[in-house]
Amino acid sequence: MSGRPSAQEPPAASRVGTERLVFADVLRTALVAMVIVHHAAQAYGPTGGTWPVEDPAQSEWFRPFYTVNAAIGLGLLFLLAGYFVPASCDRKGSGCFLRERWARIGVPMVFFALVVHLPLVYLYVDRPPLGEFTGALYESGWQGLYMHLWFLAHLLLYSAVYVGWRSLSGRFAGAGPPRRAWPPPDHAAVAGFVVGLALVTWVVRWWYPVDEWVPLLFVVPAEPAHLPQYVSLFTLGVMACRGDWLRRIPDRTGALWLGVGLFSAAAMYLLQGLAPELYVDLVAPGGFTGGSLVRSTWETLICVGLGVGLIVLCRRLFNRPGRLLAAMADASYAAYILHVVIVVVLQLLILSPPLPAVVKFALVAAGGVGLSFGVGHLSRGVPGLKVVLGTAPETPHRLRSLRPKG
Template identity: 55%
Template sequence: MANPQTFPEHAAAGPPVGRLITLDVIRVAVVVMVIVHHAAQPYGPTGGGWPVTDTAQSDWFRPFYTVNSAIGLGLLFLLAGYLVVPACDRKGPRRFLVGRWYRLGVPLLVFAVAVNLPFAWADQGPGSIGDFVGGLYADAWRPLYLHLWFVAHLLLYTAAYVVWRRLAGNPRRAWAAPGHRAIAAYAVALIGVTWILRFRFPVDDWVPLLGLIPAEPAHLPHYVSLFVLGAMANRGHWLSTMSPALGRWWLAVGVAASVAMTAIQMLAPDAWRFNATADGGAGWQSLVRSTLEGLIGVGLAVGLPLLIRDLVHRPLRLVSAMAVTSYVAYILHVYLLVPIQGATTWPDLSPFLKFGIVAVLGVALSFGVAHLSGRVPGLRALLGTTPPR
């Protein structure tokens, strides 16, 4: 059987083993994708900031970043929404929120204060405590600027789900699995909302949500809607009832949009290449980018889970072990990747070779250190892997 500790939220309900296997594979695949995405940051035009820069550069990383951003964290939010429902059912709202704060809030607070704040202070240069505090106030989300924004959003969405559940009287409506028409309507709505938001907030424009939480409005509709759809999918048993043919069709849509995105960014004239005009605004380039990103995100969010469900029928020992430590690997990976990237800036090597070295070491070390952290009581408590009963 699959490791029952992988998704303890499901243990009491006794879900089908096949569903646990599918969730394990999705979780591990997406966390590995995020680590690999960040491993490539120094070697191409990311459009955003990163602590390490390298002279080894290639424009081929541009579509790599764009396609990954269109699907990677969206799948994690989809998975998080799927898992929040049975966890809250089993524990009750109050105990569930306490557990979420312990698992998400404590690592978020500790790493923001003990790790990211010193980085921000060093980046600002010497100055008085008052100047430092004032700078943080003016740029309130900066202490979380690396990757912990995802954890903060997950905590916020979880709290919002519990509040909605209490206000709605603990609804248990089973939403029927969507067909092609419903999925297409969602894709059109997502593309439209995303494009309109980008009139004001282009890609890689970050703002402090609620005065503190880093948020990129250009991708926020994707993340929020997939979290909601994940909760609906759990109630309606979509993972079990959606047809393989529907999954294959939307997987083809996502793959075709990914290929089109790569072709536009790399093979078209400079007027087509994504720049400030395509990253935001009301122009046709921004509409094209928003459309392709929406089709990638929706197509692969539907197609990949169903493909995994239909292909993987038995537990995979390595994947099950990695799934147990995937959350900790996500928290730790940036702090392991950045030193590796910094140590490999001096050799005059191909950016693809450097990327390969950093990616392999980053994945291995992230999951390896995460596994070892489970044997250290103090570190285990800090990372939220042993919530109170």
């Protein structure tokens, strides 16, 4: 996406994994908080999917909120996760890297899917016959089983694919892992990526519209409509590591694309909120239509614009470590895993009071973020809980400063 790769890494790339990027901690923590807030709103508006709680208090203004969040949040988390994978794999070696990935990602995912989610979903759907229940889970892409932890399944899969690619590339090259350093993208490269991602997303949505889930490789939940974004941003994160993009991308590039992202997001809010009928006429969730192309392009502009812009903005504003920030960053992974149970409980607790949807949302969002990060922080001191949450102390050779956060 950024032109011809150089033969050697720039000196800055050697710092990846040996120095804490405070602004990356801030951005990752903010994105996890945004995911929690997104789910806090699920009970109070037209989500397009399913949610365990449906409150009588509803507001149409949450519709653009869902759309904008879905366009940027998890995609940028995939990019940040991919950014720290190459250096981690370099330090540990492929075998150790995959074992630690499984301990950190696979163990919590399997535990919560089978021990927590499965019984809850089975009871929620009124205990149907097991064969019928399992078939329904499969047809819905295992979404009821994994819930939000499908993100972890994808991280594990992408990490394994990366290790396999390194192994094959090194074998064909007759040397160690590839060391290409890609220079930071300029405006033309970012614009080209927007066009390419929008077109690929549009083509995928000819067959798989938004909110349709399938069992990828039979066991991993996937929403194909957003899969091009997730895969490409994880891949760009890997490339960004070699070129040290997070530190080197120019401020001017970030400023321009932040403006593009903010304008696109604001337009989404205004059109969906003030003229929902016109929005429905202009866009479509899928199919071989102009409306689907408009939505695919619009979402891509939000994703790429805010993605590039927020990285540079956080780098400019947040580059000093602090105890609170470090504690929240360290708790962010556990907060992501735990937050759905916390949010659903809070939504149920205020189900009866006749409060406006916005008030209920604000209460659940504030409580969900505070409790999720608080419990995540406290969990680091509980031996058994550290294992099932993937927050156990790392092996001595693994540097704490820039470890992947899932």
